[in-house]
Amino acid sequence: MSLFLFLSFVALLSALGVVLAKNPVHSVLFLILTFFTLSAHYLLLNAQFLAAVNIIVYAGAIMVLFLFVIMFLNLNEETEPQKPMLAKVAATVSGGLLLLVMVAALRGVEPTGYNAATFDSQIGMVDRLGMVLFKEYSLPFELASILLLAAMVGSVMLGKRETGERNF
Numbered sequence: 825m826s827l828f829l830f831l832s833f834v835a836l837l838s839a840l841g842v843v844l845a846k847n848p849v850h851s852v853l854f855l856i857l858t859f860f861t862l863s864a865h866y867l868l869l870n871a872q873f874l875a876a877v878n879i880i881v882y883a884g885a886i887m888v889l890f891l892f893v894i895m896f897l898n899l900n901e902e903t904e905p906q907k908p909m910l911a912k913v914a915a916t917v918s919g920g921l922l923l924l925v926m927v928a929a930l931r932g933v934e935p936t937g938y939n940a941a942t943f944d945s946q947i948g949m950v951d952r953l954g955m956v957l958f959k960e961y962s963l964p965f966e967l968a969s970i971l972l973l974a975a976m977v978g979s980v981m982l983g984k985r986e987t988g989e990r991n992f
Contacts, residue, residue: 828868835861848894852887859883873950 838861841854859882866875957965 828865831861831864831868835865849891852890852894855890856883856887859887870949873953876950 835858838854838857842851842858845851845854859878863875863878863883866872866878
């Protein structure tokens with residue numbers, strides 16, 4: 825329980841760092857820390873596959889893409905347009921209303937405890953997920969792979985230049 829509370833505290837602090845950081849690169853680094861703490865939460869829930877996918881896809885690929893875009897655009901405070909005070913007030917009010925709605929929606933929720941007698945330790949394991957994916961859902965899995973293959977071939981065909989065509 826203490827590890828969960830520590831990870832939750834770090835996740836909340838790093839999420840606040842994403843929003844409050846003045847430098848966009850620091851904001852992306854805080855977002856990577858948030859993704860790692862969420863992956864640790866997945867590990868606590870015995871969902872190793874989700875933790876690995878979260879680290880590989882989000883913390884790895886998406887955040888590298890964000891960093892490249894930020895460095896490519898060369899964002900700084902001088903080029904940023906100043907937001908009017910009305911936009912800042914509207915954002916604060918809408919954020920407060922969202923918090924109020926979330927607290928009201930979760931007010932009557934009773935958290936359930938961990939019951940070791942009914943917990944299946946194999947839930948979330950990669951081998952169990954693979955067995956379900958390739959036995960029960962083999963047709964949708966194959967159809968999705970054919971759809972992705974068709975999209976990849978289509979994007980290559982759209983991006984292919986004609987002979988004699990030049991880029992300016």
